[in-house]
Amino acid sequence: MNITLDKKSNVEASIKVKLIEEDYQNKVEEKVKEYAKTASIKGFRPGKVPIGLVKKMYGKSILVEEVNHMLSHAVNDYVKEQSLKIIGQPLPNHSNADKINWDTQKEFEFDFDLGLIDEFKVDLSSKHKVKSYTIKVDDKTMSETLDNLKKQFGTMTNPDISEVGDSLFGTLSQDTGEISNETLLDISDVEKKFQKQFVGVKKDDIINIDIEKAFQNVTTLATLLGQSEADIQDLKGKFTFTVKNINRTEPGELNQEMYDKVFGPDTVKSEEEFLNKISDTISGNYSRETSMFLENSIRDHFVEKTKIEIPNDFLKRWLLASNDGKVTEEVLEKEYDLYVSSLKWDLIKSKIAEDNEVKVENEDVLAKSKAMIMEQFGGQGFGDQFADKLDEFADNYLKANNGENYMNVFTEVHGQKIMEVIKEKISITDKSVSIDEFQKIVAN
Numbered sequence: 001m002n003i004t005l006d007k008k009s010n011v012e013a014s015i016k017v018k019l020i021e022e023d024y025q026n027k028v029e030e031k032v033k034e035y036a037k038t039a040s041i042k043g044f045r046p047g048k049v050p051i052g053l054v055k056k057m058y059g060k061s062i063l064v065e066e067v068n069h070m071l072s073h074a075v076n077d078y079v080k081e082q083s084l085k086i087i088g089q090p091l092p093n094h095s096n097a098d099k100i101n102w103d104t105q106k107e108f109e110f111d112f113d114l115g116l117i118d119e120f121k122v123d124l125s126s127k128h129k130v131k132s133y134t135i136k137v138d139d140k141t142m143s144e145t146l147d148n149l150k151k152q153f154g155t156m157t158n159p160d161i162s163e164v165g166d167s168l169f170g171t172l173s174q175d176t177g178e179i180s181n182e183t184l185l186d187i188s189d190v191e192k193k194f195q196k197q198f199v200g201v202k203k204d205d206i207i208n209i210d211i212e213k214a215f216q217n218v219t220t221l222a223t224l225l226g227q228s229e230a231d232i233q234d235l236k237g238k239f240t241f242t243v244k245n246i247n248r249t250e251p252g253e254l255n256q257e258m259y260d261k262v263f264g265p266d267t268v269k270s271e272e273e274f275l276n277k278i279s280d281t282i283s284g285n286y287s288r289e290t291s292m293f294l295e296n297s298i299r300d301h302f303v304e305k306t307k308i309e310i311p312n313d314f315l316k317r318w319l320l321a322s323n324d325g326k327v328t329e330e331v332l333e334k335e336y337d338l339y340v341s342s343l344k345w346d347l348i349k350s351k352i353a354e355d356n357e358v359k360v361e362n363e364d365v366l367a368k369s370k371a372m373i374m375e376q377f378g379g380q381g382f383g384d385q386f387a388d389k390l391d392e393f394a395d396n397y398l399k400a401n402n403g404e405n406y407m408n409v410f411t412e413v414h415g416q417k418i419m420e421v422i423k424e425k426i427s428i429t430d431k432s433v434s435i436d437e438f439q440k441i442v443a444n
Helices: 021-038 051-081 139-152 192-198 218-225 256-263 271-305 312-321 329-355 362-376 380-385 387-399 401-425 435-443
Strands: 002-007 012-019 086-093 108-116 129-135 155-157 167-174 180-186 206-210 238-250 427-433
Touching: 002 051, 012 051, 021 051, 051 086, 051 108, 086 312, 108 312, 129 271, 129 435, 139 256, 139 271, 180 218, 180 238, 192 206, 256 271, 271 329, 271 401, 271 435, 312 329, 329 401, 362 387, 362 401, 387 401, 427 435
Parallel strands: 129 427
Antiparallel strands: 002 012, 012 108, 086 108, 155 238, 167 180, 167 238, 206 238
16 A cells, blocks of 8 residues: 655645555455355355355445545544644545446555645734723612612502503403403503503503504513414404503612522621622623633634634535535535634644643543532532532533533633633733623624
8 A cells, every 4th residue: 555645735735545456455355255154145055155256246345345444544544643734534536536447447546635734823922912891880780780679579569550660460352352361461561652551540441452563572472462472473453451450569678688688698787788799799790701702802813813824625625525414505605704713713722732731630620520510509508518429420420421521521621721821821901891881892
């Protein structure tokens, strides 16, 4: 067997494999003998089929099977032995293979195309500047949060006449009689210019409704009518709402009772502590989003700034050939830039891990899985309660799914360690912003 590499550019190459009869003959003969032992052919007892007949009937298919088997191993072994850094897998070039005459040829020649990864550098230094954001809880957010808490922990009353902010319990009925449903209607769910119909009403009042105009949110309307969204897509016409009860939540007061309900007994003991705790909680709730945004910004920055030559023609061919028809020409045209971006980021992470000797030990994987389990079941309290069982829980989780869970956690830990290296070496400037400001930044 003769294997040669033809490097056409920094990122494109082909492997040529030449086979002569001596390379494959013994394996083909062995396979023929195995077939003869197990073949079931009319007129012959099992194991007594003549070798010549087996060759005549199955010889070509055995030859093709053995040659393809040898090629697969030979090409993969060659890539490993030559330490070739490739993208995807070698793709067979069918131009020569399609001309083969398997009945008469004794020598064969095959070509495989390769996409190569050219050498590149990743500069991790303070000259790379990325912005991070910390959520600053402004007066508007605090006011909305306090209003929600006061409502959540308020007192339910049933006034005689409705006001804005009340809920009405009653029957929503179509004039034709096809739909009728007892429901709780929040006045705030009604389109604003129609809310006045529901204000100032009392028990047993009947409200006439143009359903299409009064409720433009399909999900809300489906819930009120007890129907599926599909069934009410084209719903129009007149409805009535018969009021049976009016519900109003009187806002709760900022006192120790509310502090205890929100944060637990004696966690905070004054209004100042309560407000500070709310502010910290809101900021904490957004910390995952701001952290994710920072990591996405780092990824986008290095994908843009790191020069990596991509074998585009090969990559497109490989994506089309390796995804069982899931990636079509149309999908590839729309999403190719995303494929390239993802590939570049994977290459950049691998290079950073190599340059900085980033390694993941089994203890790291175990610790991460334990942290995931504690988070899933309520945090540190669960860990303290089941401290003697936590290692066993984590071990069982990592062994599940034929080791797939282990590899998923390993990959996550590896990615986190790489990101930690990046954050340590680049320049990250932090800016405090309101929630509204952060959401605008994310949207852009």
